[in-house]
């Protein structure tokens with residue numbers, strides 16, 4: 262591997278040449294079943310015909326103008342997104358971290374306008390929000406922060422899925438202006454909160470004049486079995502961030518607002534050169550239309566339920582499996598032991614998975630995966646888990 266690249270990633274010894282649906286081929290011609298979608302990005306799988314067409318067609322017309330001008334594709338995408346989310350406005354960025362930066366700026370702007378001294382945002386333990394200075398500060402993982410001090414001011418952290426801690430904040434922290442939370446924690450280990458967690462946060466935000474800000478960067482665009490994961494709980498946030506699957510591989514992020522957070526920022530308050538360019542918007546529009554037309558949201562729900570049931574069956578008599586959990590196609594299999602080495606073993610078997618939070622096998626398969634492909638996933642992975650846990654107990 263070349264030394265030309267900063268060593269910021271511990272890369273696996275494989276590189277891919279092409280893809281088709283849920284399949285990838287490496288430079289040696291070996292085929293892999295992709296159960297990770299480039300970390301929840303390629304929800305429509307690889308080389309989807311509609312995406313190919315959108316990219317080629319738009320590339321032959323116009324890639325970039327500037328936010329100095331009107332961009333009709335950006336307006337169309339904005340209308341589409343706010344319709345799907347039942348929210349009011351959107352700002353387009355290029356990544357998840359940037360979408361969250363916009364959310365954090367909105368929270369502070371909201372607080373400063375209300376005259377709050379040192380506006381503070383509540384964030385969660387084990388959360389992940391990105392790698393910029395503000396978003397790594399918001400992230401609940403010391404490994405992400407270590408060495409980058411001084412961190413950004415204006416955040417307080419509480420345990421995830423613990424509404425009593427948030428009530429405590431309401432009583433004791435007058436500077437709070439917003440709560441930033443993932444509806445399901447992705448990097449943190451596919452942590453699914455209590456059924457009424459978001460509803461209770463919504464209520465506390467309303468009572469205290471806080472913005473409810475949801476990071477749906479990993480959970481959004483149909484993967485959870487609803488278009489946005491918070492729709493499982495029937496609430497609408499004030500701020501929602503998206504990225505990952507929104508572009509299916511074309512870099513794009515979005516920060517949506519409604520209610521108190523709408524009509525807040527004006528000219529000069531925020532901006533980006535690339536954000537919302539015609540190419541990215543055209544592709545994202547195609548992603549949304551494809552997810553809707555093929556009803557991939559329902560597919561994610563049905564396939565997710567099947568995978569959970571099939572894994573439960575396949576691993577029923579295996580000791581060392583702590584829990585199998587999921588929401589749609591966000592699936593976590595937690596083992597009793599750290600199991601990072603399973604990633605390499607799966608790779609050898611032609612299967613792409615991830616391990617996060619040390620002990621949680623994370624599966625984020627494309628929404629277009631067939632039943633047969635899902636059965637192959639269950640079979641290959643269950644065997645790997647079984648063998649691994651047998652070795653551990655010897």
Ligand SMILES: *Cc1c(COP(=O)(O)O)cnc(C)c1O
Pocket residue numbers: 356357358359361389390391392443447448476477478479504505
């Ligand atoms: C991936 C992710 C981010 C960061 O997105 P980038 O595009 O890598 O900046 C933020 N929040 C969540 C929940 C994510 O999964």
